[in-house]
Amino acid sequence: MNKIRVKMADLNVGQNDDVLITSGLGSCVGVAIYDSKAQIGGLAHVMLPEVPSNRENNNPAKYADTAMELLLKKIKNKGASSRKLVAKIAGGAQMFSFDNSSSKMKIGARNIEAVKRILKEKQIRLLAEDVGKDYGRTMEFYVEDGRVLIKTVKGKDQVL
Amino acid sequence: MKKDEHTDVTELSDLQLDALKEVANIGAGNAATAFSQILDQKIDMSVPEVNILHLNEVPDLLGGAESLIAGILVEVAGDAPGKILFALEKEDAERLSSILLNESLDLESEDSNIEIQNSSLKEIGNILTNSYLNTLSQMTGLSLLPSVPGLALDMAGAILEVAFLQQGHIGDYALIVETNFLDTGDEGIKGHFFFIPTPESLTKILAQLGVGRI
DSSP, X not given: OOEEEOOTTEEEEEETTOEEEEEEESSSEEEEEEETXXXXXXEEEEOBSSOOTTSOOSOGGGBHHHHHHHHHHHHHHTTXXXXXXXXXXXXXXXXXXXXXXXXXXXXXXXXXXXXXXXXXXXXXXXXXXXXXXXXXXXXXXXXXTTEEEEEOSSXXXXXX | OOTTOOOOGGGOOHHHHHHHHHHHHXXXXXXXXXXXXXXXXXXXXXXXXXXXXXXXXXXXXXXXXXXXXXXXXXXXXXXXXXXXXXXXXXXXXXXXXXXXXXXXXXXXXXXXXXXXXXXXXXXHHHHHHHHHHHHHHHHHOOOEEEOOOEEEEEEHHHHHHHXXXXXXXXXXXXXXXXXXXXXXSSSOOEXXXXXXXXXXXXXXXXXXXXXXXX
């Protein structure tokens, strides 16, 4: 078994008994996409919903739109079939609540929305999710069967 | 200055970094004084560190992305918006809270004291932030208005990524201005104080400090 770490604003792919792990998702969203028959999958830790129009983008893994595009390309290159792809997502929490919270603060909700919209556009079925609320999550994605283990600080571990 | 003009943190000169360090030194010094007055004991402060880190490394700043910390986050509005994060490891937060409330506490317990503990931690965040911002305001002439503090007891990575999110909007590197507070009592309490201006605010602050363009 090979444990592969995915850092913030990063993504990685694995196969067979690889486990892709991303720790401490707050407002960021972890997106696992895989083809369970081929046992090929990838995990992205996206930070922001989309590339700002007025900036050049030198880290595609940071934004939901470009990260998912790149993730799909990488898992297809490894031999996954685009028709068999499914997804599981976690994160997008609102870690702090402020009395005067502006819409800008609700970045977690915007990240979730963006990820779901892109999955729909790409016709990738969303099998399970653990999103929103106000706590951090760690995601362990077992590529061989698509199982995703969600760990939090207080609650019990959960399997998606 | 164009509206969206911002400073690329990887291009800051030594002079600019020194200016930021100097502000942090005076600001945190005043915050430490306020801190020791509340606790009625001497509080030591480290020389502030100013570092440029890749965003990837930010979640690991406080003992690993999964370590449990208390994070008190204040949003700064006004002329130079940004955030301030005061973070303590779990044991330190508990110790600080017990000194403040004069009783022992367990942050993971769900009893009714939790609200009181949380407000005591928020209040500390409030006081540190206000003394820091007052200093920064006096040195730059910029108006800086802190929000009511928010508190989270959670994974360090999840808290840090929210605090540094705005810097990620612009570049792939974060400017870390960090001061550590340490009380000199028997057990010791260590707190990490981060000043996190938006890239646009950083440009303004540097200009007001007289090191805008080198």
